[in-house]
Amino acid sequence: xxxxxEWQHCLQVFEEMFPDAHCELVHxxxxxxxxxxxxxxxxxxxxxxxxxxxxxxxxxxxEDYIRVSLEELENDIRSIGLYRNKxxxxxxxxxxxxxxxxxxxxEDRDELTKFPGVGRxxxxxVVSNAFGIPALAVDTHVERVSKRLGMCRWKDNxxxxxxxxxxxxxxxxxxxxxxxxxxxxxxxxKAQNPNCPxxxxxxxxxxxxxxxxxx
DNA sequence: CTCCCGATAT
DNA sequence: ATATCAGGAG
Numbered sequence: 001x002x003x004x005x006e007w008q009h010c011l012q013v014f015e016e017m018f019p020d021a022h023c024e025l026v027h028x029x030x031x032x033x034x035x036x037x038x039x040x041x042x043x044x045x046x047x048x049x050x051x052x053x054x055x056x057x058x059x060x061x062x063e064d065y066i067r068v069s070l071e072e073l074e075n076d077i078r079s080i081g082l083y084r085n086k087x088x089x090x091x092x093x094x095x096x097x098x099x100x101x102x103x104x105x106x107e108d109r110d111e112l113t114k115f116p117g118v119g120r121x122x123x124x125x126v127v128s129n130a131f132g133i134p135a136l137a138v139d140t141h142v143e144r145v146s147k148r149l150g151m152c153r154w155k156d157n158x159x160x161x162x163x164x165x166x167x168x169x170x171x172x173x174x175x176x177x178x179x180x181x182x183x184x185x186x187x188x189x190k191a192q193n194p195n196c197p198x199x200x201x202x203x204x205x206x207x208x209x210x211x212x213x214x215x
Numbered sequence: 216c217t218c219c220c221g222a223t224a225t
Numbered sequence: 226a227t228a229t230c231a232g233g234a235g
Contacts, residue, residue, distance in 0.1 A: 025231070041232040047222065048231080081221040085233080119233050139231040158232090182231065191229060192225060 002151040006204045007168045010149060013200050014180035017188065021179035023129045025049065030105050030130035032056055034112075037122045038089060043080050051080050062094035062103055089117025107131045120159065134174040138162045141185030142178065148189060150206035
């Protein structure tokens with residue numbers, strides 16, 4: 001298992017490799033970010049941006065998503081995958097936003113998870129990126145990188161990974177670290193064929209050393 | 216744990 | 226052909 005001082009070194013390396021890591025889901029306001037993040041489940045952000053480019057022209061407010069039929073909304077997001085669940089959730093979410101929240105998104109993580117289709121990860125993305133509240137959302141990249149490095153256990157669930165990351169990372173660095181770990185996982189420590197030979201963290205990486213031995 | 220699901224990379 | 230992609234609900 002990784003030591004805390006080794007993790008602090010990882011944080012430094014993440015910053016050096018991806019100093020300008022940021023949210024790559026294109027959005028103009030908190031509501032658009034929520035929709036984009038909900039759509040991003042099991043889809044690449046490039047693909048999400050391709051879909052939202054047109055979607056956000058047609059749908060600007062929660063009311064706009066309610067006006068059309070469920071079938072029409074499904075068609076507008078079909079190419080993204082998991083489109084039936086996502087369309088149903090977006091609709092229910094918008095109705096709830098209008099009737100219970102006066103159309104205004106709450107700036108609270110636990111309040112956001114009450115919306116259909118919004119789990120802990122999505123809520124963390126919204127509060128950190130849209131409202132400036134420190135959060136460390138654990139997505140597929142953050143989880144994979146954490147487990148490969150050995151900063152948590154393989155069997156830990158995403159909540160346990162998040163707790164460990166928050167405990168070992170200064171609060172003011174949570175949001176930055178989240179973005180840097182995504183970039184690190186997406187462009188360097190990739191799911192298929194990670195670039196271990198050129199990795200500055202190879203010396204302390206459990207999975208990396210194992211992979212190098214196997215070759 | 217399974218299901219939802221199309222697009223893309225390997 | 227198969228794995229993976231900014232997950233969440235039942």
